[in-house]
Amino acid sequence: MSIKLGVPSKGRLMEKSFDWFGQRGIALGRSGSDREYAGAVDGIENVELILLSAGEIPRELAAGRIHLGVTGTDLVREKLAGWQNRVTELEPLGFGQADLILAVPQAWVDVSTLDDLDAVAAAFRERHGFRLRIATKYHRLVREFLRLNGVADYQLVDSQGATEGTVKNETAEAIADITSTGDTLRANHLKVLDDGLILSSQATLFQSRMAEIPEADRHTMTELLTRLALG
Numbered sequence: 349m350s351i352k353l354g355v356p357s358k359g360r361l362m363e364k365s366f367d368w369f370g371q372r373g374i375a376l377g378r379s380g381s382d383r384e385y386a387g388a389v390d391g392i393e394n395v396e397l398i399l400l401s402a403g404e405i406p407r408e409l410a411a412g413r414i415h416l417g418v419t420g421t422d423l424v425r426e427k428l429a430g431w432q433n434r435v436t437e438l439e440p441l442g443f444g445q446a447d448l449i450l451a452v453p454q455a456w457v458d459v460s461t462l463d464d465l466d467a468v469a470a471a472f473r474e475r476h477g478f479r480l481r482i483a484t485k486y487h488r489l490v491r492e493f494l495r496l497n498g499v500a501d502y503q504l505v506d507s508q509g510a511t512e513g514t515v516k517n518e519t520a521e522a523i524a525d526i527t528s529t530g531d532t533l534r535a536n537h538l539k540v541l542d543d544g545l546i547l548s549s550q551a552t553l554f555q556s557r558m559a560e561i562p563e564a565d566r567h568t569m570t571e572l573l574t575r576l577a578l579g
C-alpha cells in the first residue's frame with residue numbers, strides 16, 4: 349500500500365513540480381531512461397510517484413486512482429463537472445501561470461468586448477448561414493463563460509493544439525485558449541477581448557476526495573502534508 353502522487357510526466361510542469369517538492373525535502377525523479385514514465389521518490393517512505401499527462405490527472409483524482417496530484421486549475425475545472433465535490437485544492441504552487449482567454453482577429457477593429465462579439469455573431473449568422481466558430485479545447489469553461497455573459501449565437505469547434513492557427517486556416521473566426529506571454533496570439537494576429545478573460549490558471553496541488561486512504565497509509569498522508577507545510 350502507498351499514497352499515490354500524480355505529477356505531469358514532461359515539460360515545464362514536471363520540472364517545476366520536482367523542484368517544488370525538492371525544496372520541501374521530498375526528492376521526486378524519473379527512474380530509468382528519459383522515455384520511461386516510472387517515478388522515484390526519496391525522502392519519505394510509502395509514497396509512489398505516478399507520472400501522467402497533466403490533462404489526465406483530474407480524471408485520475410476524480411476516479412480515486414491517485415490520492416494527490418499536480419495539475420493546472422484550468423484542467424480540473426474543464427475536465428471535472430462539479431470539481432469541488434471530487435477534489436480539494438490544497439495549494440497553488442506558483443508556476444504554470446496562464447490565462448484562458450477569448451480572442452478575435454486584430455483586423456476586427458470594431459470588436460473589443462463580448463457585447464461587440466455578440467453583435468458580430470448575430471450578423472455573421474445572417475450573412476453566412478452558420479454560426480460564428482470559436483476554436484478551443486476548453487469546451488465546458490467556454491460554454492459556461494459565454495452563457496453567463498449572454499453570448500449565444502456561436503458554435504464551438506474542437507481544437508486540441510495549435511488553436512491560434514485555426515483563424516488563419518479559416519476553420520474558426522475566434523479562439524479560446526491559454527496564453528502566457530501573448531507571443532502566440534500576436535504572431536497569429538489575434539487580440540484578447542477587453543472582457544475576454546475566462547480564467548486565470550496555475551499549477552496547483554489537489555487532493556482526491558474519492559480516493560480511499562487505507563488505515564495503514566493514514567500516517568504517511570499526514571506526514572507528507574506536514575512536510576509540505578499543508579498539514
Ligand SMILES: Nc1ncnc2c1ncn2[C@@H]1O[C@H](COP(=O)(O)OP(=O)(O)OP(=O)(O)O)[C@@H](O)[C@H]1O
Nearest residue numbers: 401402403419420421422423444445446526528549
Ligand atoms: N504557455 C504556457 N505557459 C504556462 N503554462 C501553460 C502554458 N500553456 C499551457 N500551460 C498550462 O500547463 C498545463 C498543461 O498544459 P498542456 O496542454 O501542456 O498539458 P496536457 O494537456 O497534458 O498536454 P499533453 O497532452 O501534451 O501532455 C495547463 O494547466 C495549462 O494551463
Ligand SMILES: O=P(O)(O)OC[C@H]1O[C@H](OP(=O)(O)OP(=O)(O)O)[C@H](O)[C@@H]1O
Nearest residue numbers: 509510525526527528529530531532533
Ligand atoms: O502566450 P504564449 O507564451 O505564446 O503561450 C501560449 C501557447 O502555449 C500553449 O501551447 P503549448 O506550447 O503548450 O502547445 P500546444 O499548442 O500543443 O498546446 C498554448 O496552447 C498557447 O498556444
